Amino acid sequence: MSTRPTSDALTQAQDQFVAVWGQMGSAWGISRTMAEVHALLYITGEPLCTDDIMERLEISRGNASMSLRALLEWGIVSRTHKRGDRKEYFQAEQHVWTLFRAIVRERIKREVDPLMASLYEIRDITQPHQRADARPSFAPPAAIADHNRRLDEMIDFFRTLETLSQGFVSPSGRGLEIAASVLSGSVTGPRAAEPARPGEGESL
Amino acid sequence: MSTRPTSDALTQAQDQFVAVWGQMGSAWGISRTMAEVHALLYITGEPLCTDDIMERLEISRGNASMSLRALLEWGIVSRTHKRGDRKEYFQAEQHVWTLFRAIVRERIKREVDPLMASLYEIRDITQPHQRADARPSFAPPAAIADHNRRLDEMIDFFRTLETLSQGFVSPSGRGLEIAASVLSGSVTGPRAAEPARPGEGESL
DNA sequence: CTATGTTTTCAGAAGAGATTGAAAGAAAAA
């Protein structure tokens, strides 16, 4: 029927990869189509134009356009041109680790950073304007103290995570050693958060 | 109006934490309510029953029940009882790193493992039944060879990621050293996948 | 300038996922 044989081994493998990658994407908060477009560009390895993508994935022009723009914003797909052709072509980052780094970097920027900001704001509600030198005159009530400890632990965790991620994100391998040392420091010993812990953590 | 003052600092901080955590959850493929229930249990730190949660989050009984069951399945919330009370109470894992490990472990199990299985299947389409001793008589066409290389790189990446994660997941700090060494081996040199090296998994 | 080819936008349609609420199920007390 179609001009392109749809059942050769390569095409079949590509289609399956696209489906699987799309599935994965949607489990991680990325729209299925966007993940599929990326999968197609990655697995074919060659630059494709909007019409190629529309045809292959059977999606509308609008959808293709928006997905591509989003992928460009994530920095994991780039534009190219073919000479004598007015169309834009798109190709995906081919190094998996570079791809991974770009994704981690973006998600941190978009989700973790704002989260941190919110957490600091929340901390200010019960620990207002706490400067290092200014000791509070009265100890806070136990409920507040507990709350503060939990919140601080959470903040501490995300700070560590952010530091850690710099190991992945940095283009040189350098940051990795930092990350590794942070890991051994922080993960190994979940630390003195609980003095005499009643032992609820292990079995969970 | 209500018996509980809704505007004291602690309550306000808790509500805000719940909102922020719910937001974060939904960006990561977890239903907002489920994340909110978890947030509430984490930040209050004390066991709550279904009715407490329904009231505080203004959700239906069915929703509360389902969210709690899901959280139990994730292993980040546990059941408790109060003596003289027939109701079930729930409390959240209080160690942030333990919580993190549980989440990573579950997501790997639910998403990465099936993905890996699919990737292996896809590989079999273009590299069928490739046994170590049986060399193919003819080299595959370039398009297939390229495809295979890309797919192998992806598989290699997820294998590394899985190994890495064992460092986080293992309750002892031991696995961490492994993770760190994998990191320095694989991340630092992402390029090694291209040239002409047949054995793809040295340390794995 | 107009004509032609290409990309973006966005209101409405379609679809996916979350939530409710009432009924059924379970378990402990009487």
Next chain:
DNA sequence: TTTTTCTTTCAATCTCTTCTGAAAACATAG
């Protein structure tokens, strides 16, 4: 046993996200 209390289930409903398609915007050539 029956009653009471609490928990789970699931079809119907609602909500939010994604997708479409046609129009508008843009760009290049002539």
